[in-house]
Amino acid sequence: MKVFISVDMEGISGIVDGTMVGRTQGDYEKGRSLMAQDVNAAIDGILSVGPAEITVCDAHGGMNNILPEAIRREAVLVRGRPKPQSQMAGIDPSYDACVFIGYHAKKGTRDGMLSHTYSGGSIESLHINGVEVGETAMNAGIAGYHGVPLVFVSGDVAVTREALEVNGDIEVVAVKEAISRVAAKCIHPEVAREMIMEGVARAIRKHATIAPHRVTLPVTFDIRFTDAKRADAAAFIPSAERLDGKAIRISHGDYVKVYHGFLAAVACATAFS
Ligand SMILES: [Zn+2]
Incomplete structure (x- = not known):
């Protein structure tokens, strides 16, 4: 076990x-x-x-x-x-x-x-x-x-x-x-x-x-930030799609890659806060 x-x-x-x-x-x-x-x-x-x-x-x-x-x-x-x-x-x-x-x-x-x-x-x-x-x-x-x-x-x-x-x-x-x-x-x-x-x-x-929580792929993370400047910074990630003033989207066929994109987006947003 x-x-x-x-x-x-x-x-x-x-x-x-x-x-x-x-x-x-x-x-x-x-x-x-x-x-x-x-x-x-x-x-x-x-x-x-x-x-x-x-x-x-x-x-x-x-x-x-x-x-x-x-x-x-x-x-x-x-x-x-x-x-x-x-x-x-x-x-x-x-x-x-x-x-x-x-x-x-x-x-x-x-x-x-x-x-x-x-x-x-x-x-x-x-x-x-x-x-x-x-x-x-x-x-x-x-x-x-x-x-x-x-x-x-x-x-x-x-x-x-x-x-x-x-x-x-x-x-x-x-x-x-x-x-x-x-x-x-x-x-x-x-x-x-x-x-x-x-x-x-x-x-x-x-x-x-108990069944594993398998997310449907390709997966989309829509990330809404607390202000536009943070979204501006997160949008530097090449795969990020800008949705509006405060939000970006990251999509991929691999869940861990999207999760890591999310971590990178948060790191960018926080660095420029
Ligand atoms: Zn905590």
């Missing part, structure tokens, strides 16, 4: 605002500790089913949030950036299942805890093949490209709803319920970790019954 875990930070139990997810913020050390403990709960859930090879990809910000010795020694940690496949770096067709921990809803979701789509400052929305998506569907598409099913998602109530829209067979655990974008009712982290451990175990047991 090989399991890939992508871990973001905004949907970690107990985290409600920027004070725990930004490196320069006062409670960041607490945030990264909570992050590692939610991941460890997922690892425990996998290992409760049977022996497994586990890869954990740090998928938030600088992608070096989890301290190397903070996670279970049974897992290999992928950290640092930039890297191919970004939040999904390390996944390949040899994996049997994929798990998302600490995920959040797409930008603008009314009850989405710290909601955004990849880059809060640069991206207004992302449509894949005409459907607006968040990071859950976008990254499930990377797993699906490799034939690996996304089987479990944890985060706030809104992201669990978004995950079930990607695939209703996925197991989900909501560790908090938003009251606003930066306030939530939080389940105690110890209880949340038990829920993650049990939910991941349920998902691993039934992983063979």
Whole structure:
């Protein structure tokens, strides 16, 4: 059994605002500790089913949030950036299942805890093949490209709803319920970790019954930026088609190539912000 875990930070139990997810913020050390403990709960859930090879990809910000010795020694940690496949770096067709921990809803979701789509400052929305998506569907598409099913998602109530829209067979655990974008009712982290451990175990047991999220090819990413200058910069990418003042389109027959085009577009947009 090989399991890939992508871990973001905004949907970690107990985290409600920027004070725990930004490196320069006062409670960041607490945030990264909570992050590692939610991941460890997922690892425990996998290992409760049977022996497994586990890869954990740090998928938030600088992608070096989890301290190397903070996670279970049974897992290999992928950290640092930039890297191919970004939040999904390390996944390949040899994996049997994929798990998302600490995920959040797409930008603008009314009850989405710290909601955004990849880059809060640069991206207004992302449509894949005409459907607006968040990071859950976008990254499930990377797993699906490799034939690996996304089987479990944890985060706030809104992201669990978004995950079930990607695939209703996925197991989900909501560790908090938003009251606003930066306030939530939080389940105690110890209880949340038990829920993650049990939910991941349920998902691993039934992983063979969950279909990989295969995106129809050729695939189109319509990327809407928060202002025209960012779209001006992103449009420097040779394959980009300008849609209007704030949006570009990237299309290709290979999902990972479009995903990398998206990463390049975000890098250009952010560099010129
Ligand atoms: Zn994040």
